[in-house]
Each structure stands twice: as C-alpha cells, then as structure tokens.
Amino acid sequence: MRTMGFRLRLALFFVATLVTVQLLTAGLVYEVTRRALVTEGERQLTANAQAFVAQMDDISARIGGNVEVLSLDYALRSAIAERDRGTVLSVLRNHGRRVGASRMLLIGLDGTVEADTAATSSTPQRFPFPDLIDDAYDRRTAAVVALDGKASWMVVVPIYAPQPVGLVVVNVPLDDVLLAHMQRLSALPRDIELATQSAPGRWDVVARGDRHTGLVDSLASAHRGLPWKPLLTEVDGKEYMVLAQRLKQPKQGAPVVAVLGYSLDDALSPFRSIAIAWATLLALGLGVGLLGAWFTARSVSRPVEALAAAVRRIGAGDYRTPAGTRRHDEIGQLAGAFDAMTEAVRQRELRIRHQAMHDSVTDLPNRLAAEASIDESLGGQAGGGALLMVGLTRAPEIIKTMGHALCDRLMRDASERIRRVAMDAFLARTSDTQFMLWLPRAGQDAAIAAGLRVLDALNEPYQETDVSIDRLPSVGIAMAPADGRQADTLLRHAEVAQFAAAGSASALSFYDAATDPHRPERLSLMGDLREALDRDGLLLHYQPKFDLASQRTDGAEALLRWNHPRRGWVAPDTFVGMAEETGNIHRVSRWVLASALAQVQRWIERGLALHIAVNLSTRDLEDAELPAWIAALLSIHRVPASCLTVEVTERAVIGEPDTAIRILRGLAEQGIGIAIDDFGVGQATFAYLRHLPVSELKIDQMFVRHLATDANDRIIVRSIVELSHQLGYRVTAEGVEDQGALDYLAAVGCDHAQGFFIARPMPAEAFATFVGGQAGQAAGGSRR
Structure with a gap:
C-alpha cells in the first residue's frame, strides 16, 4: 500500500482541522438548541394540558346552559309529569341534535333511567354513575366516562317543576372528530390521544387528534407507564416530549386520560434551512481551505521531494550533485547542507569501496x-x-x-x-x-x-x-x-x-x-559411513597369518571393507583417513573390534584355535577408556586376551608418546599382544621401542616384496629378525608375493608371513574353509 505523501498529509491536516472545528461548533449549537427546545416542550405540554382541561370545562358549561334551557321546556316537564315516555324521548332527541350529543337520558329521582335515546330495551336500568346524580343538585356536574370502549363527555342537569322531577344526562362523544375540532379552534398540540384503562397497567386508545402518532402504543411497547410529568422518549424513530393529563371522571367509571405529545423533530424543522446554509458555507470553506492548504503544502513539499529523489539516487550509487534549490529560507539551507553532505559521502564511498576491494x-x-x-x-x-x-x-x-x-x-x-x-x-x-x-x-x-x-x-x-x-x-x-x-x-x-x-x-x-x-563427494561419503555404522553396513575380511615354523595358518588380520550401495567397493584408504579427520574413527575402530571378537568366538565354538589382529588408529591411542572397553568386549564374547593383538603404526606412537604408552601398557597388562605395523619406514628405532610394551614387529612390505632378487633387502630383513628375536619380539613379514621370499623368511627364522602369495583377504566363511583345508592337508600328509 502506497504511503500518503507529505503534500497530501499537510492539506488533509488543514482540512481536517477546519472540519473538526465546524463539526464541534455544529454539535454545540445543536445541543444548545435541543436543550432549549426540550425546555420549551415541557412548558408547552404543561400549558396545553391545562388548556385542554379548560376547553372541556367550556364545553361542559355550554352544554349545561343548553340543558338548563331544555329544563324550562313546558312540553318536557308536562311529559315527565304525565309519564309520557314517547314525548320525552322526542324532546331529548331534538335537543341532543342541537347540542351535538350522541345520547340523551332522563334519570328519575331514584336513579333509574326512565328514558334513553340510545336504548334498545324498555327494561328500566340504574344509572351507572350515581355520584354524578348526587352532585348535580348542588352544581352543574360534568365528567369524562368510558363506555363500551369509547370516551364521552357526560353532563348532568336537574329539572325542577318547581320541585326536582328528574335529571337530564347529555352524553357528548369524545372521538377523533371532536379532538380535531378542538385542535383547530385552539392551540392544542397536533399529537393528542385519549386512553382508558382496560386493565391494570394497560391503556387503550379511544380517540386521537388529526395525527395518529401512536404515543400510547409506543409507551406500551417500551414497557413504560403513562408519564404524569413531561418525559422525553422515542416514538417511531422520532424524539417526543410526552405528558399524560388526568381528566375529571366519576368514581365508578374506568379512568380516562389525555396523552399529549410535543415533537422535537418538528420543533427543529425551522432550523433545517439554517443547517443547509451552514453546510453550504462549510463546503465552500472546505474547498477554499483545501486549495489553500494544497498550494501551501506544494510550496513546501516540492523541494523536499527533490531532495528525496536525490537520496534515492545516492542509495543507487549515483552521487551526482543535485541542482541547488534557489531559496533563501530554511528549506534552501537544508538543500545546501544536503549537497555538501552528498559530496562528502561520495568521497568516503570511494575510499571505502577501494579499501573493501x-x-x-x-x-x-x-x-x-x-x-x-x-x-x-x-x-x-x-x-x-x-x-x-x-x-x-x-x-x-x-x-x-x-x-x-x-x-x-x-x-x-x-x-x-x-x-x-x-x-x-x-x-x-x-x-x-x-x-x-x-x-x-x-x-x-x-x-x-x-x-x-x-x-x-x-x-x-x-x-x-x-x-x-x-x-x-x-x-x-x-x-x-x-x-x-x-x-x-x-x-x-x-x-x-x-x-x-x-x-x-x-x-x-x-x-x-x-x-x-x-571434494564435495567426500562430505557425502562421510555421512554415508555414519549411516553404514548405524545399520551394520560394513564388512570384515580376514587375511591369513602363516606360521613359518609349523607351515600352518594360526591367525588372521581383520581388514575393514565397505560395499557402498551406490559406489560399490570403497577402498579403505579412502574412508579411513576421512574418519580420522572427522573424529568418526572411534566408532569405526570399536565396530571392528566388536565384530572381530564376535567372529573369534564363533571360530572357537567350531574348534578353530585362531588369534586375531586388529589395527588401531592414532586417534584410538588418545582414548583413555579403550583398555577398559576392550576388556569388556573380551568378557562378553568369552575370548582369551591372548587371542587378540592390536596393531599400531610408528607414527601413532610417536605423535603422543606419553598417552600412547599409557594406553598400550594398559592393553599389555591384560595379556593383549601389541604389534608395530609397517616397521622400517617410519622414525622408530629399537632403542625407542624398548620403552613400549611391544610383542611383535611387522616388517613393511617394501623390504619383503623383492627379497628373492634384492640382496640389500635380504640383509635388512635378516638384521631386523635377528635383533627382534634378541629383544624378545615376534616378527611378521608383510607383502609376500613369491615362493622365494617365503623360503628366505623361513630360512632366517621369521615367525609369520602375510601376502597375496599365501592368500588374499577373504570373508569369514571363506577363511574358515581355507584354514580347514590346510588342516586336512596336514592330516593327509601325516597319514602318508
């Protein structure tokens, strides 16, 4: 999302400030006006309620005066005296039409209804509001009553001839027409309703003015009772000030009240033109303010944008000096300082880049x-x-x-x-x-x-x-x-x-x-070697050690082999050196020792009395736990220590002589043989070897390979054998490749011989077969 520019932000700031001030002003004016209208609504409602009661009294006085004129009618008094009910009804109907009554009644002195213009039965009935009759003899009596779900203004006037002979009751309906007529003739509000109580807490509307607002229904839906004091409420989404006014009524009848409403929305309508004018002025002000803010922001932002473009060029490595801003204010000073900084950065960048490269x-x-x-x-x-x-x-x-x-x-x-x-x-x-x-x-x-x-x-x-x-x-x-x-x-x-x-x-x-x-493949090869150790994917081949005295194989040297699943047979020199470099040689050597001793145990169980030789690395002679670990292996496999010989090179001993001698002595004390491999090509001497617990020397193959033809090699080998025997060492010659070399070694008293002429390294089963074959030949030769 693109960030809003400085120019636009500055313009929007000015506009937002203007809008905020105007809105706050409008809100304040609206709130003050509204409060004033609420106060005015309370006052008007109270006044209108009193005016409504006064109008009802005027109607009562007018009707009462007309009824008093009726009471002087001779025909009516004669008909009452003669009990002429028909004449009485005729006179009452005629007079009721003149006063706008919907019903006229003649009440006897005992409270019995003697004539009723709206009666459908001739059976005498009691007048339902006796308190109106009792009060009528003292003064003119009028009240609002509710009959059959309708409201009416009931006026009671006594008839004298000259003594009271009865009472005339005028029933004027308080319906929508009368209320509308009263609104037109007076300052009554447009929202007025008459309601009667049909049950506790329930009010039913019986008449409305010229506008059906639903004041009573709205109060009922809001679970409110009728407000006897001005109440601000909401009716059909509009704000109203509502007031309920009790009307004069008899003791026995259901109460009837007038509910008056004052609409704040209607009261605020005269101010709409003012609001429209204010909004128009606000829009004009916003337009002018926006243009002014835009031009002001533009005058500030354009040089800043030019400097920002120069910064982007510098970030991309372009140190060309930007065109100077021709201004003498603070922005002009900033541009000048920026140009000087650009040149200084360019010079430093050149120096840093030169130093970096x-x-x-x-x-x-x-x-x-x-x-x-x-x-x-x-x-x-x-x-x-x-x-x-x-x-x-x-x-x-x-x-x-x-x-x-x-x-x-x-x-x-x-x-x-x-x-x-x-x-x-x-x-x-x-x-x-x-x-x-x-x-x-x-x-x-x-x-x-x-x-x-x-x-x-x-x-x-x-x-x-x-x-x-x-x-x-x-x-x-x-x-x-x-x-x-x-x-x-x-x-x-x-x-x-x-x-x-x-x-x-x-x-x-x-x-x-x-x-x-x-090479990278060496790294993957090392990982494959670790996996091969985890999955027992290595092999041991065994090269026979030939006893020259008995002319029989009495032991073997365990040689590590690896048949890689993808590369095939991997030469030991390839991965053993890597294992030494990476520290994995400890795992390799321990695997070889465990596998070789396990194989010796199987040979012993088959009746083959063989000893095994295992090569140790330079790193192995740094492991102080090696003697104890080998002792544990010998115990687990039940192999005598004399059946095991460990072979080490001269380089391995000379590298860390103190540590190597301590570990070799620990092995020798257990009865394990110690052999020096590749003797004659390193730096060891017989004097040095006197400090080691050595039991065997293995003459390097470079002195043995040409024994049959090289007189110097024969002299060297003979000297090594003689001196070794004098020091108590056994001697093994490596690299025997012909009969002449084998015969010479036997002649000079060498103990053992190894080489391809005798046998190549072979798997364990093949080696067992090879040894068994030699035993068979020896047995056949003895029988012959």
Missing part, C-alpha cells in the same frame, strides 16, 4: 575483487583461462620470527616482482600468504610459462640490511572451464593445487580432482 599492504585487488573480475571475464568469453595461485610457504614462519612489519615489506616486494613478470595478467592478493594471477584465454603452456616466471622472480632472496630471506614460493594452477566455471571454484581448486605444489620438487602443480582431499 583492495589489500591494504600491497594495494592490489583482494579476493573479493578477484572473484568479481574472473566471473566477469568468464561470463563475457568462452575461451576460459588459467588461474595461478602463488603461495609463499615461509610467510607464517617469517611472521612468527621477524614480525608482521617485515613480512608486510616482504609481501610488497613480492607483489612488485610478480607485477613485473605478470604482463597483462590480472594480479590480486587473496590471503596473507597468497597471490593470484588470472590469464584470460590462456592454455596450459602459457600458464606453465607464467608460473615459471613467477617462481624465478620469487626464488631470489628478499634482502634488507642484515636480513636475507628465502620465500619458498609455490604455484598451483586451475584451468577454466575444466576445473571450474566460476571464480570461487577456480580459486579453491587453484589453492588445492598450490598446497600440493608446496610439497613437490618442482613447486608447480596443476589441479587434479582425483587427489583433491576437499
């Missing part, structure tokens, strides 16, 4: 700049190129010995020498000890030539006053696209090649994926 010591492009340049070069042409990684092997040693200051001077000198022979190559410093040259479209020959020039330039010692330092340079080369199509891949591969070159005689090496120890 260059080496501070040599001022050469750094690794990040080199990657960008190489990727750009590879993306723009298909010819590839050569990446040379130049490393100074002695740089870390120089820093430790001479300090960083001299090393920095040495690196600056190296960068100048490389620059002189680099020609058109892109030169960068990629690490503290390495430089890089990128030769676009160069082949292997050009890369070798460039590498040799760099080596020649750097092989000359660095000279200072009393210092001459050899840098021992080395160059690794990665070719694009064969060794990678991206800069980071090429740099990584060139670095691997440089590390390989540092240990070679030529000091120059090309990247070889087959020998790369950091």
Whole structure:
C-alpha cells in the first residue's frame, strides 16, 4: 500500500482541522438548541394540558346552559309529569341534535333511567354513575366516562317543576372528530390521544387528534407507564416530549386520560434551512481551505521531494550533485547542507569501496575483487583461462620470527616482482600468504610459462640490511572451464593445487580432482559411513597369518571393507583417513573390534584355535577408556586376551608418546599382544621401542616384496629378525608375493608371513574353509 505523501498529509491536516472545528461548533449549537427546545416542550405540554382541561370545562358549561334551557321546556316537564315516555324521548332527541350529543337520558329521582335515546330495551336500568346524580343538585356536574370502549363527555342537569322531577344526562362523544375540532379552534398540540384503562397497567386508545402518532402504543411497547410529568422518549424513530393529563371522571367509571405529545423533530424543522446554509458555507470553506492548504503544502513539499529523489539516487550509487534549490529560507539551507553532505559521502564511498576491494599492504585487488573480475571475464568469453595461485610457504614462519612489519615489506616486494613478470595478467592478493594471477584465454603452456616466471622472480632472496630471506614460493594452477566455471571454484581448486605444489620438487602443480582431499563427494561419503555404522553396513575380511615354523595358518588380520550401495567397493584408504579427520574413527575402530571378537568366538565354538589382529588408529591411542572397553568386549564374547593383538603404526606412537604408552601398557597388562605395523619406514628405532610394551614387529612390505632378487633387502630383513628375536619380539613379514621370499623368511627364522602369495583377504566363511583345508592337508600328509 502506497504511503500518503507529505503534500497530501499537510492539506488533509488543514482540512481536517477546519472540519473538526465546524463539526464541534455544529454539535454545540445543536445541543444548545435541543436543550432549549426540550425546555420549551415541557412548558408547552404543561400549558396545553391545562388548556385542554379548560376547553372541556367550556364545553361542559355550554352544554349545561343548553340543558338548563331544555329544563324550562313546558312540553318536557308536562311529559315527565304525565309519564309520557314517547314525548320525552322526542324532546331529548331534538335537543341532543342541537347540542351535538350522541345520547340523551332522563334519570328519575331514584336513579333509574326512565328514558334513553340510545336504548334498545324498555327494561328500566340504574344509572351507572350515581355520584354524578348526587352532585348535580348542588352544581352543574360534568365528567369524562368510558363506555363500551369509547370516551364521552357526560353532563348532568336537574329539572325542577318547581320541585326536582328528574335529571337530564347529555352524553357528548369524545372521538377523533371532536379532538380535531378542538385542535383547530385552539392551540392544542397536533399529537393528542385519549386512553382508558382496560386493565391494570394497560391503556387503550379511544380517540386521537388529526395525527395518529401512536404515543400510547409506543409507551406500551417500551414497557413504560403513562408519564404524569413531561418525559422525553422515542416514538417511531422520532424524539417526543410526552405528558399524560388526568381528566375529571366519576368514581365508578374506568379512568380516562389525555396523552399529549410535543415533537422535537418538528420543533427543529425551522432550523433545517439554517443547517443547509451552514453546510453550504462549510463546503465552500472546505474547498477554499483545501486549495489553500494544497498550494501551501506544494510550496513546501516540492523541494523536499527533490531532495528525496536525490537520496534515492545516492542509495543507487549515483552521487551526482543535485541542482541547488534557489531559496533563501530554511528549506534552501537544508538543500545546501544536503549537497555538501552528498559530496562528502561520495568521497568516503570511494575510499571505502577501494579499501573493501583492495589489500591494504600491497594495494592490489583482494579476493573479493578477484572473484568479481574472473566471473566477469568468464561470463563475457568462452575461451576460459588459467588461474595461478602463488603461495609463499615461509610467510607464517617469517611472521612468527621477524614480525608482521617485515613480512608486510616482504609481501610488497613480492607483489612488485610478480607485477613485473605478470604482463597483462590480472594480479590480486587473496590471503596473507597468497597471490593470484588470472590469464584470460590462456592454455596450459602459457600458464606453465607464467608460473615459471613467477617462481624465478620469487626464488631470489628478499634482502634488507642484515636480513636475507628465502620465500619458498609455490604455484598451483586451475584451468577454466575444466576445473571450474566460476571464480570461487577456480580459486579453491587453484589453492588445492598450490598446497600440493608446496610439497613437490618442482613447486608447480596443476589441479587434479582425483587427489583433491576437499571434494564435495567426500562430505557425502562421510555421512554415508555414519549411516553404514548405524545399520551394520560394513564388512570384515580376514587375511591369513602363516606360521613359518609349523607351515600352518594360526591367525588372521581383520581388514575393514565397505560395499557402498551406490559406489560399490570403497577402498579403505579412502574412508579411513576421512574418519580420522572427522573424529568418526572411534566408532569405526570399536565396530571392528566388536565384530572381530564376535567372529573369534564363533571360530572357537567350531574348534578353530585362531588369534586375531586388529589395527588401531592414532586417534584410538588418545582414548583413555579403550583398555577398559576392550576388556569388556573380551568378557562378553568369552575370548582369551591372548587371542587378540592390536596393531599400531610408528607414527601413532610417536605423535603422543606419553598417552600412547599409557594406553598400550594398559592393553599389555591384560595379556593383549601389541604389534608395530609397517616397521622400517617410519622414525622408530629399537632403542625407542624398548620403552613400549611391544610383542611383535611387522616388517613393511617394501623390504619383503623383492627379497628373492634384492640382496640389500635380504640383509635388512635378516638384521631386523635377528635383533627382534634378541629383544624378545615376534616378527611378521608383510607383502609376500613369491615362493622365494617365503623360503628366505623361513630360512632366517621369521615367525609369520602375510601376502597375496599365501592368500588374499577373504570373508569369514571363506577363511574358515581355507584354514580347514590346510588342516586336512596336514592330516593327509601325516597319514602318508
């Protein structure tokens, strides 16, 4: 959602302020007017109620006067005296029409109805309101009564001749017509209703004025009683002031009240024209205010918007100075300060970018700049190129010995020498000890030539006053696209090649994926190895150890094998070294020990008395719990300790001699044999071995493979065997590949022999068959 602009916000602020003030003013005026009208409504209702009662009294007086004239009528008095009911009714009807009565009655002195113009039966009845008769002799009596769901104004006048002979009752209906007539002749409100009580709390309307508002019904639906004081309520969605006025009535009849209403909406109607005029003025004011606010906001926001656009350009890397705002107010000062800030930021950005992309010591492009340049070069042409990684092997040693200051001077000198022979190559410093040259479209020959020039330039010692330092340079080369199509891949591969070159005689090496120890597939292979250990996916093969004295196989060396589900058979050298690097070798060694001892137990149960040899890693000799763990395994599988020999290399012992000797002694004290593997090619001597609990030496195969033809090897092997026996060691020769070597080893007293000539490593069942076959041959030979 787009954010509202400053210009629009400022305009809306002015307009909102104006609207708020006007609305508050209108609300205040409305509330004051309304309160005044409510007060006026209360006053008018009270006055109208009194006026309505006064009108009813006037009607009573007029009717009473007419009835008094009637009482002087001789014919009427004669008819009453003679009991001429027909004449009486005729006179009453005629007079009732003149006064607007709906019913005329002649009441006897005993309260019996003697004549009734509305009677349908001649049976005498009692007058229902005797209190009106009793009061009529003293004064003119009138009251509002409710009969048969209708209201009427009943006037009672006595007839004298000269003594009272009866009473005439005039019944004038209080209906809608009469109420409307009274409203036209007076200031009665338009909303008036007469209601009679039909049951406790229930009022029924018996007459209405000229407007049927429904005052009584509305009060009943709101569960309110009749208000004897002015009450503000809502009728059909409109506000009314309502008042109920009791009317004069007899004691025996149902009460009849007048309910008057005062409409506040009607009272407010004269003010609508004022409200329309006010709304018109408000709209005009809003329009003018909006235009004024818009132009005011525009004069402020346009220079701010120009500065915002300049900020966006700067954010995108465009530091062009924006056109100055020609103003002399605060915004003009802001624009000037912003221009100065832009230039300062541009200068700092250039310095920061240069520092971020260059080496501070040599001022050469750094690794990040080199990657960008190489990727750009590879993306723009298909010819590839050569990446040379130049490393100074002695740089870390120089820093430790001479300090960083001299090393920095040495690196600056190296960068100048490389620059002189680099020609058109892109030169960068990629690490503290390495430089890089990128030769676009160069082949292997050009890369070798460039590498040799760099080596020649750097092989000359660095000279200072009393210092001459050899840098021992080395160059690794990665070719694009064969060794990678991206800069980071090429740099990584060139670095691997440089590390390989540092240990070679030529000091120059090309990247070889087959020998790369950091290949991604090695990482997945390590994960697969852990899974194979969890699922028991490794195997043990057993290479026979041939006893030269008895000419029989009496033991085996357990060799680890892995048949990968996707890669097939994986060479042990491939994954064992990785396991040592990643720390997984402990799990591997423990799995081998447990599996080998379990197999020895099965051979013992089959009657094969064999001992087993298991190789331990350098990392295993750092595990202080190893002797206890092996002791537990021997106990679990019920295998004698003398049946187990652990083989370790000279390098494993020499790396951490104190720890290794302590662990080996712990094993030897249990009766486990200790063998030194690959003896003769490491750094161990017989004098050093005297400190180890060694029971066996295994002569490396490089001295055994050519025993039949090489006199020097025979001398070395014979000397090792004789000296070992004098020191109490057994001797095993590895790598026996012909009969001549086997015969010579037997002749010089070697104890055991291993090699492909005797047998290759084989699975456990095949090994058992192989040993059983030898036993069968020996038994056959003894019988012969």
